Amino acid sequence: MDLRGVDVRFGRVHALSGITLRIAPGERVALVGANGSGKSTLLRVLHGLVPASAGTCITALPHQQAMLFQRPHMLRTSAQNNVVLGLWLRGSRWGAARKTALAALQRVGLESIAQQNARTLSGGQQQRVALARAWALQPDVLLLDEPTSSLDPHAKREVERMMADFANAHAEQGRAQPVTMLFSSHNLGQVKRLASRVIYLEHGQLVADLPVHDFFNGPLPEAARLFVKGELV
Numbered sequence: 001m002d003l004r005g006v007d008v009r010f011g012r013v014h015a016l017s018g019i020t021l022r023i024a025p026g027e028r029v030a031l032v033g034a035n036g037s038g039k040s041t042l043l044r045v046l047h048g049l050v051p052a053s054a055g056t057c058i059t060a061l062p063h064q065q066a067m068l069f070q071r072p073h074m075l076r077t078s079a080q081n082n083v084v085l086g087l088w089l090r091g092s093r094w095g096a097a098r099k100t101a102l103a104a105l106q107r108v109g110l111e112s113i114a115q116q117n118a119r120t121l122s123g124g125q126q127q128r129v130a131l132a133r134a135w136a137l138q139p140d141v142l143l144l145d146e147p148t149s150s151l152d153p154h155a156k157r158e159v160e161r162m163m164a165d166f167a168n169a170h171a172e173q174g175r176a177q178p179v180t181m182l183f184s185s186h187n188l189g190q191v192k193r194l195a196s197r198v199i200y201l202e203h204g205q206l207v208a209d210l211p212v213h214d215f216f217n218g219p220l221p222e223a224a225r226l227f228v229k230g231e232l233v
């Protein structure tokens with residue numbers, strides 16, 4: 001994925017300004033920054049949901065990507081059907097999709113509520129269904145917007161384990177390219193555990209882009225340093 005000088009404007013709001021970055025296959029990139037700094041917008045641009053107002057944006061083909069939204073959208077049908085529909089829309093047969101969907105729900109520990117109307121699930125359960133929906137698609141690029149923000153500590157660990165597994169399983173499946181993962185997070189412990197690279201955004205600008213070790217141990221631009229210090233206390 002390759003972004004050059006990407007701006008995104010919503011009316012008078014400059015959500016992103018002059019973003020230039022290249023992400024190689026297999027990278028695990030964390031997006032961090034304060035509320036409103038542009039993390040969700042950057043993920044949306046990468047997923048082709050928001051057009052760049054300026055600059056160029058080259059991404060993977062849409063069917064090779066899956067995105068988990070900050071507020072997952074559930075259709076008014078069973079949890080299993082929510083996952084099945086995602087697969088069916090990408091051309092899977094209904095019967096095969098049902099099996100894959102159930103396996104994906106098992107992965108996130110929700111097989112017992114597979115038949116429950118997804119709209120009646122708790123926020124954390126819905127987030128896990130959404131993760132199952134993204135995981136079931138076996139994308140080359142997985143974009144996750146605050147994937148664990150509404151989960152309890154146990155579920156948070158489980159989802160983190162899934163994210164790590166997902167990257168490894170993909171490699172084991174002998175795919176041509178390792179999975180690329182981009183996730184936004186306010187949880188710096190999670191960033192340390194999962195990311196290989198950290199991008200820090202401030203007011204829509206890319207202020208730091210560093211290997212994870214350097215982000216936490218090296219010198220940082222002042223704003224990023226204060227952010228890390230503030231988030232860690």
Ligand SMILES: Nc1ncnc2c1ncn2[C@@H]1O[C@H](COP(=O)(O)OP(=O)(O)OP(=O)(O)O)[C@@H](O)[C@H]1O
Nearest residue numbers: 010013014015033034035036037038039040041042
């Ligand atoms: N559809 C939209 N219309 C107008 N303004 C928008 C829209 N989407 C985002 N913005 C604005 O763009 C800026 C960046 O928002 P964004 O959601 O990308 O931030 P974020 O880093 O994801 O924040 P958070 O940590 O709260 O999720 C904010 O000022 C926001 O109000």
Ligand SMILES: [Mg+2]
Nearest residue numbers: 039040070145
């Ligand atoms: Mg956001």
